[in-house]
Amino acid sequence: MAICLVSAGQLQAQIRFGGKVGVNYLIGSQKIQPEPKNAPTNPKGLGLSFAAYMEIPFSDLVGLRPDLGFSFRKGKSETTQNQTLTNNTQVTGGNGSYTGSQDFTSESDQRLSYFQVNAPLMLKPTEGLRIMVGPSFNFLVGGKQNVDETTTYKGNVTGTDQNGQQVTQAVDQQSFETTKKKGSAAIKDFKKADIMAMAGIGYTLPVGLDLDMRFYRGLSTTYDKSEGSARTRVWTNLVEFAVGWTFGGN
Secondary structure (H helix, E strand, O other), X not given: OHHHHHHHHHHHHXXXXXXXXXXXEEEEEEEEEOOOOOOOOOOEEEEEEEEEEEEEEOOOOEEEOOEEEEEEEEEEEEEEEEEEEEEEOOOOOOXXXXXXXXXXXXXXXXXXXXXXXXOOEEEOOOOOEEEEEEEEEEEEEEEEEEEEEEEEEEEEEEEEOXXXXXXXXXXXXXXXXXEEEEOHHHHOOEOOEEEEEEEEEEEEOOOOEEEEEEEEEEOOOOEEEEEOOEEEEEEEEEEEEEEEEEEOOO
């Protein structure tokens, strides 16, 4: 009994706590079926994260390093369509015909906020150095989306004037439209829970300064939208670097 109490006391003394703040870089793996001619680029972007963590040693070599925190992610993608129009009357609304180019660009800026729970196993081959691997559970709590659409026309409009004479006028114009969504409207096609596999490496200096680098890979789709015969799915890849401070322990 005395030995158990001593062992429990030693373990408690070795448990350490800390907090960290960092940056993450999202790289989405996108799959669209059937594959469109002008597919959007894979979403990418720089975000932020912060968390509180514990270090629970089972021995000098093995332990657990659970943490709770928030992950703010950003994914920007772009869709570009270029085409040549000949004698097109839809562009002019029936007032003559347009011949030239039509360039369309859509830029999407998606922000997502997650409550994140990580429970990696920790291996410590040397003092201060750790290797981590384990699951990550991510719960979507909010987000917003901005979409900017730009259409550019360069060509000529051919029509008739009030005297019935054919005239041609050069066209070089651009139109811009922006759409903003937030709350449930911005995240309706995203999964509310995202399970990921995590692997990383870290180092804690004797003074307590902590450096942490991790890679996350989604095990299920983060985004899944079906529209007509088309289906778009996205899996999340995330690289995270954080700086923190560890307290306690011997």
